[in-house]
Amino acid sequence: MTVATTTKRQAGASSARSGLSGRSGLSGRSGLSARSGASGGSSSLTSILRGLSPRGRVALGILCALVVAVIGFTVGSAAARPSYPAEGSADAGFARDMSAHHAQAVELAMMAHQQASLSDIRTLGGDIALTQQAQIGMMQTWLKHWGLPPTTTAAPMAWVPGGDSMVRDNLMPGMATRDEVEKLKAMSGRDFDVYFVQLMLRHHIGGIHMVDEVLKQNPTSDVRALAETMKTGQTKEVVLLQQLLKEFGASPIN
């Protein structure tokens, strides 16, 4: 006991020197009160707390801690965190469906790049194929970055209100059927050129329609930026394709 008491004293003395008194529930209170007295009396906070029961103080402390945590988290979230589109969002649906839509444009454009009789159309085909393939890469990277799978078993256009009415056999607006693709593949010369322009014109118009749908749903900035450039670029190409069709003396197809 004696030895123990001595040790206690020493410990007490050292803690007194360092001024750290708050750890022990028993004596810490009085120790702290002394400090507060020395530093010029109790604050208004102390006087408020004085009116509370111990449980009340604990409750108040927890409440304050929670408020602070929520404020800190909210401020941090709003200030720094990019919000990723979730599964089922228009952004995700657009990225997936436009990837598939673009993939067919690439298919048609690559045929034109190889098979068209007019060099202008071969060049146009290469331009469309390379541009849209690169955009597929962007959209796929988004999905990966958002932690979302590149595809789901959901029907195409499910992210658009009433989108199911735009889809036939999993085909999105403007897309060619496999038969139409095969038909084009079997063509050559001027026939190929005309049919390619007809298919690509319809495809572009459908694509612009999809872009409009995602822009209506307030997409995130990256999606909005790419969607807007798609619309601008494809609208220009629509004008070009319509002009070509006019020169061919042909009409658009539905």
Next chain:
Amino acid sequence: MSTGDTRRPATPNNGKSTGEPAETVGDGPRGGVLPVKKATSASNGGSRGARPAAKVAGSKAAGGKTTGGKTASVKAAPVVDELEDVEDEAPARTAASRSTASARSTTATRPAKAGSRPGSGRALFAEAPAKGRPQGKSAGGKGRKPTGPVKVAESRNWGPIALFSFVGVLALAIIGYAAWPSIVDATKPSWKDQLASISGLASYKGETWLTANHKSGVLEYPVYPPVGGDHNPTWQNCMGDVYTSEISKEQAVHSLEHGAIWVTYRPDLPADQVEKLASKVRNKSYMMMSPYPGLDQPISLQTWGYQLKVSDANDGRIDQFISALGGAVDSQEPGAVCSGGITDATPTPLDMAGTGMDSAGQ
């Protein structure tokens, strides 16, 4: 609570002027006496103070104290008597400490009256002694708090506590915020997690035969329908193509390399089931379907290195497989396309005329 306060002023003096035993004894009674005298319910002090005294003195009174301390709030009068006895004993044993003791009691009484403020400056010392008396703490703590200690506790300095709590919680919030994305990522199932949940899935990943060289002609595979390996330089078109007759497996394997899902079915599969499968494939990027004569199961789905064989087109695992592996998620050549391939349905692989590679794979 009050015990700690009163004890403190006394102890330093004790240590210097008197022997250690005296201190402990002195501490005990004092702590015990004061609370009991000032407030019948100040049992905290009573038990805490009493115990050390009991040990050192080894007297009956000491024993009585401990009990008295515990029941102080109930039996106020007896406790006071007992404690007073001890106080008498202690000074008697260590005569030298008398003067100190009386000095102590004055100091001690004052704090008790004034709500222990003056003594609190030395409360620092109480931390260590408090540890040495766990029994007193645990024995008396709960029952006594409501009455005695409340007065003392009100003087706790809340400023620093509030500050440290604020900073601590803020730090936790920041850490939590920073850690949140990784927590979410960890809980989000990857396509591999989804695959792992598909019962009956066969994986051939890591097999030495899962090579990817271009070879012409008819090739042999260790697994049928093949799930990967050397393949024809040309791929089968897999833009949601639904082939109604057998296609070249050597070209199909090239499609698998590009990330396609190849749905195969035994030719005797009922037409409605064939249509059910076709509806999942038709016009879907990175998918194709064809009959596969000699298939050991009615239906088999494959991507590069993975295969799922089922007996019915309504089997839910088909959608699980497509959901997990669709969109070329596991493409061996990310970005490789499914268009531009062979769209003819013929079991004979395209011959690379003039390349001299016809027999390379046989």
